Amino acid sequence: MPTGRETDPPIITKIDALIATLALSTTSLFVVFYTTIAYARDLATPEKIMNKKDVGLTLLDRDMKPYFTFYGAKNKNFIPIDQTPLNIRNAVIAIEDKDFYTHSGLSIKSIFRSAFSNLREGELAYGGSTLTQQLVKNTLLNNQKNFMRKFQEAVLAYEIEKKYNKEKILEMYLNSVYFGKSAYGIDEAAKSYFGKAPQELTLAEAAFLTGVLPTPSKFTTPEVSGANGRRDLVLEKMYEQKYISLSELEEAKKFELAFSKNGNGLSFAAPHFAEMVRQQLVQEYGEEYIANSGFRVRTTIDLQRQDFAQKAVAQHVAKLRRSNATNGAAVVLDPKTGEILALVGSVDWSDNIFGKVNITTSLRQPGSSFKPVVYAGAFEQRIITPATVLKDEPITYKLPQPYSPKDYDNKFRGHVLARRALANSLNIPAVEVGVKMGVPNIISTADSLGISTFQDSSRFGPAIALGAGEVKLLELTGAYAAFANNGEYNSPTGILEVFDKYNNNIYSYFPSPRFAVSPETSFLISSILSDNKARAEVFGSVLTISRPAAVKTGTSQDYRDSWTVGYTPSLAVGVWVGNNDNKRMSNVAGALGAAPIWKALMEEYLAGTPRENFSPPGGVLALRVCSNNGLVLKSPGSSGVGYSEYFIKGTEPTSACILPKPSPPPVLASSPSQESAPQPQNVGGPASVGQVPVSQVVN
CATH class of the missing domain: 1.10.3810.10 (Biosynthetic peptidoglycan transglycosylase-like)
Incomplete structure (x- = not known):
């Protein structure tokens, strides 16, 4: 028989339902409150809503076009x-x-x-x-x-x-x-x-x-x-x-749909440059942070210049394969800002053996392309001038292992002026300049020009003047860029701006140049390296382009590295050709390996731009000097004997180059006094060139 207790369960069920309803309502209110508070900041702007979940790293070119992504970034x-x-x-x-x-x-x-x-x-x-x-x-x-x-x-x-x-x-x-x-x-x-x-x-x-x-x-x-x-x-x-x-x-x-074959629209150009930028950001922020950052980074790269450089390097290296050259690299800088406009780290990123190696940041011997650094230090310290007489003759330096430098063509030219020596890349005079400076001073000059690879001076001897020490193409091009920029050095940079995932600018690049060498020294280097006439003795016109440009080649021992680095006041380009495994090439010197690429890049990038000259600063003066001894030329009408040279004020020669007076005209037979005059010797030309203090010269 049923009892009163049998009616209890429905009462409990209603209470449970009420409690459950209250709990659900409370929970719902809590969720509403929590969600509203927790996401309030994320709803503040459209950018915060759209980009909250963004991760990874997106690289943009200098015109804000995306071209490379890392860590699963959303393009x-x-x-x-x-x-x-x-x-x-x-x-x-x-x-x-x-x-x-x-x-x-x-x-x-x-x-x-x-x-x-x-x-x-x-x-x-x-x-x-x-x-x-x-x-x-x-x-x-x-x-x-x-x-x-x-x-x-x-x-x-x-x-x-x-x-x-x-x-x-x-x-x-x-x-x-x-x-x-x-x-x-x-x-x-x-x-x-x-x-x-x-x-x-x-x-x-x-x-x-x-x-x-x-x-x-x-x-x-x-x-x-x-x-x-x-x-x-x-x-x-x-x-x-x-x-x-x-x-x-x-x-x-x-309508028939025609689909593009260009994938996701990213070009993935300049992979070595992109990886270099990524590494720089990782060093600054840490990899985990970068991977989850959603950063958009505006880089310095110019994709059109990059594309041309990549093709130029690849095409010329392909021609050199028969000469056992398999790789090439190039750097293009804006000297006034240090911005990297193009960078080819290797000829083919997809090559499984060497493609991923960035040669522009790898250590290689620069050969003679390092000589301008040595001469710049000597000019800066007033050790030499462009008209200093140097010796291009046999010499042996007494070291633990005797060292006897030789010129590229195994010739000896005797006494030469510094301009001629550097323009024609003569080795023996360069070593002489290096010895006058001393290894520590050479390393100090290199360091001031942004070359960071010479840490231990005890490792180097006189051959450092010929590029026996290893440098990076990016840093050496940066040093030349300082010469182009009147001695002011800008560290090469690949980053212009960094934006967070909400499009807030968290970093902007502003050039902070410093004087690595004086404007006067830079001008002397630029004057010599752009002197087409002076270098024609060895190079002919192989380095001449359609406008004034300073340029120097380099070839390391046994043809393992071929270099050409040069510039105008607004553009600096460095090129390397060789093999990653350091194997010898077959007689591929700088003028044959790297120079054609350098010329192609310079002509392409400078087309349609104003012609620029290297102008002497106020601390430089010009004097006519004798071609054989660099002394001041005072005699007029001495064509072929002298030329106009530049000097940092205070370093100009203090002695004069004296030419014999021209022979008098022939004596007339009707003049007794003239008949008895002594006959001149060496009619029509100087018998000798001597020197006396300038103060004793009578014009």
């Missing part, structure tokens, strides 16, 4: 809604959220429809999300399918709808949604799939891009079956919702 380019074609906007709304302009972030119809489907399937398989909810899911939350995340999605969608108008929400969505093929946002999608800007998309192309949104991974290769089907589905929805006419529908369905 995005923002397009304002008023620049987004109407067909794209209408297509997205038609297929993804037809009630977009009437709901407040949530669509009750879609929620019930998806809830019914989920109950039927027994799991959260269907979304029913509005565009605003999709924006939240794509940019702010993870992809987990649970009721808590779904509730947070609804809360944040509602908050976004309160804060932003519909056009701004649609703009954020179109600039952040994933289209497949590593493309985020409509701009990159249009480029990745069709190789064009969004404004150039046809109706059919716009419909296709919208059609890939639900499952973009299926269309990474768009030629797969179903591509046209997705496009047609979007077109039909647009027609049903009166966004397009029947004729537009039929015409778009007939």
